[in-house]
Amino acid sequence: MKEGAVIPEDFLLYSKQAKVLYHDYAKDLPIIDYHNHLPPQEIAENKKFSSLTEIWLKGDHYKWRAMRALGVDENYITGSASDEEKFMAWAKVVPATVRNPLFHWTHMELKNPFGIQSFLNEQSASKIYNHANELLAQDNFSTQGLLTQFNVVMVGTTDDPCDDLKYHKQLQESSFAVKVKPSFRPDKSLLIGDVNAYRAYIQKLSAASGIQITDVESLIAALRNRVDYFEAHGASISDHGLQAIPTKLTLTDAQKQEYKKLLAGDVDTFSDTDAFAGYVLTELGKIYHEKGWVQQFHLGAIRNNNHGMMRKLGPDTGYDSIADFKQAESLSNFLGNLSLEDQLTKTILYNLNPADNDVFATMIGNFADGKTKGKMQFGSGWWFLDQKDGMEKQLNSLSNMGVLSTFVGMLTDSRSFLSYSRHEYFRRILCNLLGSEMENGQIPDDEKWIGQIVKDICYYNAKQYFNL
Template sequence: MTKFLDDNFLLESKQAQSLYHDYAVKMPIIDYHNHLPPKDLAENKVFGNITNAWIDGDHYKWRAMRTLGVNEKYLTGNASDREKFAKWGETVPHTMRNPLYHWTHLELSRYFGITDTLSSKNASSVYDATTEMLQSQEFTSRGLIRKMNVDVLCTTEDPTDTLEYHQQLAKSDFKTKVSTAFRPDKAILIGSETYNDYIDSLEKVSDTEITTYDRLCDALRKRIEYFNSNGCFVCDHGLSHLYAEDFTETEVKSIFKKRREGEQVSAKEAAKFQSAILLYLSETYHEFGWVQQFHLGALRNNNTRMLSELGPDTGWDSIGDYTQAESLSKFLDTLDSKDKLTKTILYNLNPRDNALMATMAGNFNDGSVKGKVQWGSGWWFLDQKDGMIDQINTLSNMGLISCFVGMLTDSRSFLSFPRHEYFRRILCNLFGNEMAKGELPNDMEWIGKMVQNICYNNAKEYFDL
């Protein structure tokens, strides 16, 4: 009987085991998209306890606990940290076959050396043991990153961010390169109730009076220049879908003026404006040689009652069923026709769009750059075993998995980096099993090198690191 989470976890053949242990495991990590707070890294945060490091802010865990009927006070409420962890311990046995079960035990094992499965029986002792470890320098925010052999990580910041913590990190002795991704969605989504308040804040940080559309573009360019001067090489957008409405400059200027004067804009007007400003931004990214990322398809903030109580990013989002193909094609083609399409990574949240994304990327790979347009790894609800397998298989069938830039955490947790190991084991198992069945040649050196490229080398080359 195979032991749970042993050295060959998820590795079903000798070839898969060799690919992982001899090739994949030695590769450093490039985590090119996450939401880690750079302040915690700059200040080398010491976590008060395992709840602070592991449960606070983790809406994956919160959703599971709510489903089990755990009261909100043990998630985001006023229960003690020990009580919150106890409730998570009670929940874990019920998460079997949810990726949380694998992630939980990978994280306990890889960071803390705890190999027992977590439950209500041992939650208290695990809380005490991990909390004690977290007080040492080996388990600070930087220490946790070092444990996972992270070469580069890329946090995500709004254009109004000062990047002061990235500047501190650049001057520190922390060996992991910490960069940022430019996330200007708030400047794009003109229909937001708080849009003018946001533009006011952008005015201040850019030292630009934003009274016209042209001045908005000027302000955003200033912030791109500022981010670029601070080592930024990538942007990110989290949108329902890409915008590709026809528009005229006169229309767009009028729409922005109308909104700045406090009037509401129609859905059609918003789509025209969003199409224009997104194209402007993407052309500017091309000018600076950045990689652009588009995370498409989330239906956010579904539960308005809980949104009003807890705010966004607290576990009330789901997969949306937006139409993607035509607008995505038109958007990319508009940039390509001007020769202003920069390197691009596309992520979908709805699994029905897998083949769509894989084939769309191929439309704009023009031979100028290896894997210029990428279909990204399984994202959010799809970054689990089946989601990763589907993504790897579809990309293999409809593109070149050999050019893939690999996994990322997209996480707010310093304990989430074993997700790279999870991905690597799944990747090695797929290749290894096909070698074992004779569907791929038994060329361990070549396939091992391909695995290493997917795990690390392709991203290093793609992002020019």
């Protein structure tokens, strides 16, 4: 491509209809980012970033994995190298990432918000780094400034039940126009395998809730207390990151006594961790239904595969991958159990293994209630599937097995304030998919008809679904 056209206006739009759908219907819609991992403290304090490395490379596991694969020393990834050295190391390998989505994301994020339309490489790195750093010092490149620039109207952070949510409260009392809502992520309360870590967490949860947790009943009471607290601070969404839904959903009286003994320190293992997780998750599902919340399930990752680097760097450092866990039967059992007494709330299912796309797309159809449009959602391409091929496969599975027009669309699921280019990426891919089918006669070549479906998927469905 010529200089100045790294990301052209019609990027990924290959028909006249696709261009019209994107530019006239999708491009300028607000963004509802209903699930991400942005730090609420940084939003509340309106943080400014010291360098492009801090906002762009710090914590970015996608880039870290690519740099390691290209032989970059860990010192320039998570080590003690300076911000500038780390950026230069990244810039040097970017040309070798062609066909990886990082190549697109990198240049889309440089274009918006920095206005940089040059390929990033070893030769252009210094100029790009200095220009971006100058912009980051400006007020409109603070955390709040960036959210405003990207036309974000709602941010759904991911928060532990023990969090006091003080930064959410601070934001709600401020003049900042973007809604920043907490989401309830209770995984640590139900994953009981590491007993010492679990007991320490239960002490924290007891303190946060004001309920001394000594048995299963008081655990559920404490979690309900925290759901109430989150609701009072604007929450209406929960999230769960699990390998798979537990296969068992109930506890025997003997297992409840065993749990009591475990908390008291009388035993150091639990006989059926799957049953415990399933029981707690089921009770939480009932509470979410009472509240009218949306529950989300991110399923299918196998984490911390590199044991040596886990020991050295800890979790969430780029050593996770797609797993091949069985999903269908446990999902059916869990959702079906909640449906017995009409206790199944709005639900979004995300899968990480593309082999499960059709499983998830058909599973949601089992639990539509004939009352709530799009009540059950097959979530957008997640993590390793958050790229062109992954998005198209998710959209096609949903279209073939369900109803695409009810889809609540894209989210960032990111810790980066620059990740909103993923919404642009998704919108372009969606419009190209529909535009090409308008062009070849597979769907009506009716701009207003299909344009409204595009607008609904990109914004209005989510606005209705999350009651915004």
